[in-house]
Amino acid sequence: MSEMNLFNKNLRTFLDASPTPFHAVEEMRVRLLNAGYIALNERDDWKLEAGKGYYLIRNGSSIVAFHCGKNPIQERGWRMVGAHTDSPNLKVKPSPELHRQGYFQLGVEVYGGALLNPWFDRDLGLAGRVSYESTQGQLCSALININRPVGVVPSLAIHLDREANNAHSVNPQKDLPVVILQSENSQDFRDMLAVELARQEHIDIAKVLDFELSFYDCQPSAMVGWNEDFIASARLDNLLSCYIGLEALLAAGGGEHRVLVCNDHEEVGSQSAVGAQGPMLESVLRRIAGDEVSWQRAIANSMMISADNAHGIHPNFSHKHDGNHGPLLNAGPVIKNNVNQRYATNSETSSLFRRLCVKTDVPVQSFVVRSDMACGSTIGPLTASAIGVKTLDIGVPTFAMHSIRELAGSQDAFNLTKVLAAYFQLDSVSGTD
Incomplete structure (x- = not known):
C-alpha cells in the first residue's frame, strides 16, 4: 500500500x-x-x-x-x-418525544448552517454524550454511539407534492422530526438511553439526567470515482x-x-x-x-x-x-x-x-x-x-x-x-x- x-x-x-x-x-x-x-x-x-x-x-x-x-x-x-x-447536524431536543399516528419520533434542532435536503431518506445513527446519576449517587457522563440505523426522516412521496422537484423548502420544525419506531404506547427517551448505555457496558446507571446527542449518517466513508479520485464522507x-x-x-x-x-x-x-x-x-x-x-x-x-x-x-x-x-x-x-x-x-x-x-x-x-x-x-x-x-x-x-x-x-x-x-x-x- x-x-x-x-x-x-x-x-x-x-x-x-x-x-x-x-x-x-x-x-x-x-x-x-x-x-x-x-x-x-x-x-x-x-x-x-x-x-x-x-x-x-x-x-x-x-x-x-x-x-x-x-x-x-x-x-x-x-x-x-x-x-x-x-x-452541521440534527441535534435531539431536551424533551424530544413525539407520538403521532402510531409512530414515535424525536424532535430535533438544526445545528449550524446545514444543507437540509440531503438528510431525508438516510439511515441515521445517534451519538453524543449522556449525563446520568450512578447507582452510587454520583454524577457521571459517558459517550454513546449507536452505530446502526435507528432513525430516518422519510420524504413525502412525489404524488403528494407534485412541485417537489421545482421548489421544495424545508421547515425544520415540521419536516425534520426523526422516526425511530412504531408504537401505540408512549415512550420515554431517557429510559431508552439507559437501556442502550447498559448494552454498551455502562451498568451503574440509576437515572439518565440529560444528553447532547446528534443524528448522523450511518454510511461509512468511501473512496469514490472510477480511479478513486475522491473521498466521500x-x-x-x-x-x-x-x-x-x-x-x-x-x-x-x-x-x-x-x-x-x-x-x-x-x-x-x-x-x-x-x-x-x-x-x-x-x-x-x-x-x-x-x-x-x-x-x-x-x-x-x-x-x-x-x-x-x-x-x-x-x-x-x-x-x-x-x-x-x-x-x-x-x-x-x-x-x-x-x-x-x-x-x-x-x-x-x-x-x-x-x-x-x-x-x-x-x-x-x-x-x-x-x-x-x-x-x-x-x-x-x-x-x-x-x-x-x-x-x-x-x-x-x-x-x-x-x-x-x-x-x-x-x-x-x-x-x-x-x-x-x-x-x-x-x-x-x-x-x-
Whole structure:
C-alpha cells in the first residue's frame, strides 16, 4: 500500500469513529497518548519539559496539543495550526418525544448552517454524550454511539407534492422530526438511553439526567470515482483539517514550539468557553509563556494557520465562482483571501505558505469569493483578533460543504499534511527560513 493510500485509510477510520466532536476529541486523545503526549489538567500546576508533548481537553469537545521546543519561547514563538471539531447536524431536543399516528419520533434542532435536503431518506445513527446519576449517587457522563440505523426522516412521496422537484423548502420544525419506531404506547427517551448505555457496558446507571446527542449518517466513508479520485464522507468540514493537523504535529521533527488547537462550536459562531472566541487557547499559551513580557514576545514571533475546508469549483455550477479563483480538487491546498477580513490571510503569511508548498513539492491554489456574493468565515480572524497573532487561512477544496455527505480529493489531505509538517519545523516565521 502506498504512503498516500495508507494515510487515506487511517483518515477514513478516524472519520467513521468520530460522529460527534466528543468522539473526535477522544480519537485524537488516544493518538496523542500513543505518540507519548502527556495529559494535562487545567486545575493542576504544570511542570513542562523541553522536548516533550502535552495536551488538554475542555468539555470533551475541544483540545489543545503542543510540543515544547528547546529554545526560549519568547525568542522563537509558536507554530500553530487551528481547526474545528464540530459539523452541521440534527441535534435531539431536551424533551424530544413525539407520538403521532402510531409512530414515535424525536424532535430535533438544526445545528449550524446545514444543507437540509440531503438528510431525508438516510439511515441515521445517534451519538453524543449522556449525563446520568450512578447507582452510587454520583454524577457521571459517558459517550454513546449507536452505530446502526435507528432513525430516518422519510420524504413525502412525489404524488403528494407534485412541485417537489421545482421548489421544495424545508421547515425544520415540521419536516425534520426523526422516526425511530412504531408504537401505540408512549415512550420515554431517557429510559431508552439507559437501556442502550447498559448494552454498551455502562451498568451503574440509576437515572439518565440529560444528553447532547446528534443524528448522523450511518454510511461509512468511501473512496469514490472510477480511479478513486475522491473521498466521500460525513463531517469532512472540518474533521479533515483536525486529522491533517494532528498527523502533521506528530510527524514534525525539530525542536520548535508547535501547537494544534481544535475548537468546538465554529459552525455556530465560536462564542463559547471552548470555541475560538473563548479564552481556551490564550489561557494555555499564557501559562506556557509564564509572564506577560514573555507572552507578548512569543506572540510577536508566532503564526497561526487556520485550516478549514475551501469551496472547490463545481463543474455543474462554475458560475458560482470568480473566474480566476476556482479551486480544483486534487490540485493542492487553497489559500483563502478576503479583503473584508472574513479570512485573516495577508500577503506575508500567504507568501510563507507558498514557499512551503514549493519546498514540499505540493501545488497551491487561491480562493476569493465572487464580489457579488457574501463570504463565509473561519476561526482565523477570531484567533488573530483575540491574541494578535499573524494568521493565514487555508483549506482543502471540497464539494457539498455542510451536506450530510461531502466530497474531497484523495490527494489533497495527504499533501497538506506534508506542508503543515514542514511549517511546524520552521525556525522562523518572519519571512525568512
